[in-house]
Every structure is written in structure tokens, then in C-alpha cells.
Amino acid sequence: MIRLLGWTGIIAALSAILLVLAVVASFGPPWRPAAALIFVSFGPGASLVPLLGLRDTAMELVLIVPVSFAIVILVAAALFYPGLWSPESQLTILLILCGAGLSGRIVQSLHAQGTT
Amino acid sequence: MGSPFLSDVVPAVSIGTRTQGPAPASQRVTAWLPLALLPVTLLLWIPAVRSIDMAAVTDYGLVSVLPVGAWAALLLLIASFVLWWWRDARRYGWLLALHIVLFIVLFYGIPAVASDSLRGPIVYRHAGITDYLTRTGIVNTRQDAYFNWPGFFMGLGFTVEIGGMRSAMALGRWATVAVELMYLPPLLMLLRALTKDARLLWAAALLFFVMNWVNQDYLAPQSFTYIFYLTILALVLTYLKALDSGFSSDFSVAASTAKQAGADLNRGIRVARWSRRVLRVLAPSPAPMPEGVPSTAVGGGTGALVTLVVMLLFAATVASHQLTPYALFFAVSLLVVTGHCRVRGLPVLMGVLLVAWTIFVASGYIDGHLEKITEGSGVATSTAANLTGRLAGSDAHVLIVWERMALSASIWLLSALGAVSRFRKGHQDHAAALLFLAPIPLFLLPYGGEVLMRLYFFMLPFVAFFAAALFVSNGAEGSASRPRVLAAALSRGRRVLLFGSVVCVLMAGSFIARYGNERMDYFTRDEIAAVAELYRLAPAGSYLLVETNYLPWRYQDYEWNRSDPTSGGHRYLSLSQQWELDPSMSPGEMAAWTADTLRADPAAGKQAGFLLLSRSQRAHEEILGGQSAATMGEYEQYLKTSGEFRLVYVNQDARIYARDPEI
Helix, strand or coil: CHHHHHHHHHHHHHHHHHHHHHHHCCCCCCHHHHHHHHHHHHHHHHHHHHHHCCCCHHHHHHHHHHHHHHHHHHHHHHHHCCCCCCHHHHHHHHHHHHHHHHHHHHHHHHHHHHHC | CCCHHHCCCECCCCCCCCCCCCCCHHHHHHHHHHHHHHHHHHHHHHHHHHCCCHHHCECCEHHHCCCHHHHHHHHHHHHHHHHHHHHHCCCCHHHHHHHHHHHHHHHHCHHHHHCCCCCCCHHHHHHHHHHHHHHHCCCCCCCCHHHHCCHHHHHHHHHHHHCCCCCHHHHCCCHHHHHHHHHHHHHHHHHHHHCCEHHHHHHHHHHHHHCCCCCCCCCCHHHHHHHHHHHHHHHHHHCCECCCCHHHHHHHHHHHHHHHCCCCHHHHHHHHHHHHHHHHHHCCCCCCCCCCCCCCCCCHHHHHHHHHHHHHHHHHHHHHCCCHHHHHHHHHHHHHHCCCECCCCHHHHHHHHHHHHHHHCCHHHHHHCHHHHHHCCCHHHHHHHHCHHHCCCCHHHHHHHHHHHHHHHHHHHHHHHHHHHHHHCCCCCHHHHHHHHCCHHHHHCCCHHHHHHHHHHHHHHHHHHHHHHCCCCCCCCCCCCHHHHHHHHHHHHHHHHHHHHHHHHHHHHHHHHHCCCHHHHCCCHHHHHHHHHHHHHCCCCCEEEECCCCCCCCCCCCCECCCCHHHCECEEEEHHHHHHHCCCCCHHHHHHHHHHHCCCEHHHCECCCEEEEEHHHHHHHHHHCCCCHHHHHHHHHHHHHHCCEEEEEEECCEEEEEECCCC
């Protein structure tokens, strides 16, 4: 799994699973707020940044948090202005984005394994 | 490394350690002994900060009550940093990062540990905006300026709601420490793009956090968009920088293609030379890059993807804050014009996004405040609002304001000296110098009395870079002859001592400047309880009046609907605003105005209003030079004797008066 997703991919997947569990099971504080903060800070960025192919681990790690924040803000804005916003709708879109990023990562890894 | 995070960074001069075979075990243990200083700093800091009596803070701010233990912890931490920095900045990079992390906690975490409440009134207001957005799902751009750049609050609202938190205030207490910690990684990347000298990089990183006194790092849009600011500049200077020898490479490619195709080589070369001349006319030549920056410049698909990421971060910035996008726009435009960034369309893309947002989203605010915006622009207005206008208030406060100005001027002077020294030594720090200057046009924008602090904030990474350069020598040290080695070591020793001393002085100055308003920025439990009681008592649509807008309120019922007051929210008013409109009003006249303003009007659906007077408001007026205690005492006496008000709530730090609905 680590070979397919990389550490960042694993972090993204775990943060998403943790948050979905916390929401579905209605965990109280501090678990649910912590899960939300972890996902918002790392989830989207950790799933998408490795796709950039920067070949610089340090820069990839640095980008995770800002990219996550930016995606959370822009998805929220895209839902608020047409009046479609709800926490659940935003979470669904973010999970889809994370899923897409992780799928891209798997395809990249399989492609790389196939070429070596 | 030391720090795998910065594996490209090398030391300019090898300091201290000599790697000639493994050292004996006892020597290895001794070498790591200074690490014991770190837990000692914590042992000193925790009890000292927990013993702070925030109620005893004077107009000099937190410095008036800070125990010796807290000072000792901060000074010891700086001493420990300087020690490891002197030994080998590259090898101990991870340790220097640990010191900076600890410094952030110890310096910026003091209010979170010493006080029960969130610091300053703005965080409460931001919680109210977030609550309004998530509760209603409506973005009313005419409500106030915040709703024209609401991206940050929308993202925060999602985090609060999906995290099952009661309010964004749950995140406020440690937000400053968290935000400062989040600045560190992109700051290191930015510095890495400016220099390969590990000592300069770590010294600049420490100075950045030591000199950041401007209080723009709480739960607020500007603090989070600053993460984007640092990241975008790091990306542009690393991945989108001008490709070295771009034109000569065009030339070689053209020549080799012509040769391979078996065509006339001379003709191929002539074509390549001609295209090179045309390109030179159309575009500025690539600017000199600092020596030895990591060679990560990439083209093709990755370059396009990085540009996309830059625009993604910029779009989030545009949606969240008024000023940061302009700082970025100026910075990136300068880098493109001077040939430091090869993506020439980047400023155009940024400009289009900025204009589009202003026209299609923020027009609601701009239409309604055009006069205010034009009046608030310009050098004279900004100078008055940021400098001369701030030199008012109690004697202690005026002294603090002078200290802030002197501190900022000294820091800028250090930085200017460092820049001169770097350029004289032949370092090509053009990018850093340009980014130092890029935020200056912001001073002309209509941003009230805070624009100078924002300007300082945007300049800070580059100010820190050049200031640090004063203490890092890149001369021909380390030559073979013994006397010269000794002289170099002595010179290094002096420089290190000087650096440590300057950092300690700057830290003390920065502490006084940063926490100079703490008497009014701190809210007691009684004040928080009084505001909660106010919201419990006040029906929807009622008018809420205070002495001045400096109290922990507006974290709920943020909105106000003039046409239908009962639909929710409150009308928030202050006596200081009224006194600003008509300074000639006597306390008696102000009491009459209060009675009239808070009077019930059943026909218009308006309920009787409330007045809340509290300690922090009084502190604000005393510190910044508002109405005197005697005037306010007289005013309150008029209220009491008028028979139109009832004192409905009182505690040690606050009083709530309710307007009698029958009179």
C-alpha cells in the first residue's frame, strides 16, 4: 500500500477515514475537532501534491498544508455563492477530490512499476 | 544533513566541528550536553507564565508583569540556538528548527497560557462572522467588508461545523502559535531559494520569528493568507525562476537540430542567432540569481502544474483577504519584469483574477464605500493614520508607540546595512532586494492605520534575510596559516556574540512592542460572562450600545437587517463613534442621545436596547486617549438619575443597563 500511495497518500487516506468515522459515529470533543483539523490541514493536499512530480520531498511536504487550506476555501466558496453549501456537501466534494488524487497516485505508481 | 528538509543547503564556512575520525564517547556526550538547556527553558517558562497576574498588567503591557523566569527561558533559548548555530548550522539544522519551534511556543504562547480568554476583540468578531455564514448560508456583501472577501471564514465554517465545534472560538486560543508554526516550513523554502548558506538561512529564520511583533497572526484571514504568500514566493523563486542560460541553450538546440537533419549548419546557426536577438528585445534578460540556489528549476509539465498551484493558492488568497493579493501581485510582477520569474503571464493571470473578484464579488462593498476608499488613499492619509495619529493616549502608551517605531526603524536599518554589505561582497541577492521593496506601494492603498504594520509583515522575510547577513561572514576564512585561522576564529567568535546579543535585544524590544496593549487586549471572566448575559437578555433586533468597540462580543447574532430588525441579529453601536461624530456633546447630552437611541419603537418592530460598560473598554479609552474616567462617570450618573434605565446586571468588571421599554 505504501508503495502504491506513498506516505503522503496514506496520511490523506487515514485523515479522510478518521473524519468520516468521527462524523458518522458523532464523536465528541476532542476527537471530532481533532479529526476535522487533521483532515482540513493535510487531507486534500497530501492526496494531490505528489501528483505534481516536483522531485523535491521537502517542497512537497511544505505544500501539503497550504494546498489543503486553499482547496477547502475554494470548495467552500464554490458552494456558498450558489447557495449549495452544507458541511456534508463540502465534505463529499473534498472526499471525491482526495479519492481522485489517490487514484491518480495509484495509476502513477503502477505506471512507474510497469516501466521499470 | 542535519536537516533532510534542506538537503541542498550547505554551510558557507565550516565552524567549530572538525571531522577527523570518530570522537571518543566522553567527548560525544559532552558535545550533546548543551541540549539539556532546552528542557531547562521549559522548566523555567511554564511556572513563570502560569504565575502571571493578567489583571495587574499596566499601560506598558505584558512586560509590566512578566516574571524573571519567562525572560530567563527566552534568553536561554536564544543562547542555546546561537551555540548550535555557531557549531555547525548545516549539521544541526534539525536542532535549530527545534529551537525555533520552541521559541514560537515560548514567545507567542504566553497569552494562551496566562489568560483564560481569547486575546483581543477581533477573534470574537471573526467567530461571529463564521457563525453567521454557516447558520444562514448567505453571503450578504453589503453587511460589511468581511463578506466581500469571505473565503477564510467559509473554510473556517466548514472546519467548525464538520468538527462538531460550538464556535470558531474553540480554535482561537492556540491559533497564534499554530499559525506561526505553519509559517516556518514555507519560510525555510523561501530562504532556501535565496541562499545556500545554512548559517544565513537559520539566522534569518530565527530573526523572522523574533522580529514579528505586529500581531497579524491570530485566527484571521491575513494570518492564513500569509502562509499562501510565503508559499507562492517560495514556489516562484524555486520552480518558476528564469532558466539559466536559456538563450544559449536555444542556440545549441537549434544548432544540433540543424546538424542532425543534415541541413546547412551555418544557416541553422544564423536562424538561431536571429531568434535569440528577437527574444532579447521582447524579454528582459534573466536576472542574476543568488549563487548556489538549488537547481530545481523545471520546465514542461511540472512548470505548468506549479503555475496551476500558484494560481490555486492565489485564488484562495483573493477570496479571503483585501490586501495580501495586492502584495503578491506586486511581488510577482516585479520578479517577472526583472526576469527572476520565467512565467511572464503570471501577473496577467493574477491581475485578471483580482479585477474579476473586485467587479463581480466585492463590488457590493466598493459601491457603498467609494468615497471612504478614495479619501483613505494616499501618502498623507496613510502617514497620519499609521504614524502621527498613533502617537496619542496615556504617557505609557505613547512611549510604547515610540518604542515600536524605533524598533521597526532599527530593524529596517539593520536590514539595509546587511543588504549593502551583501551587495558589496558581490552576492547577487537581487530577488530578495526586490521582494523587500515590493510591498511599498501598499502604503498608498486605503487600509487605515494598519497598513504600515502589514507592510512590515510582508517585508519581514527579506528584512530578516538581510539583517541576518550582517552576522554571517563569507570571507576567505579557513585559510591554512595558523595565525590567520586564529584571527578568523576570533572574528567569528565576535560575530557570533554580537549576533546573540542583537537577537536578545530585538526579542526584548519585540516583546514590549507586541504585548504593549495587553491591558485592553485581555478580557476577564467577568467581562465574558457579562457579554453572555447581554445576549441572553437582548431580544432579536434590539440595539446594543457600548462605550467603545473593545470587548469580547459579536461572536453571535452578527447580522443586522435594517428593514426587518426582528429577523435576527442586533444593531451594534458605540458611544465613542457618536462622540467622534459630534465631539462637542456633553455627558448629559450623550445620556439623552443614549435614551433616545435605545428607546423601543413597537411600530417599527424595535425593542428597547441595552448598554454594556466594562473594564476593557475603559482600559482602551484610557490607553488610546478616549473619553476620561470623569466624563464617563458623569455620563453614567446621568443615566442612573434619568429614571429611563435599570441596572440589570453587574459584576466586578461590567455593568449592563436596560432601557425601560415603557418610557
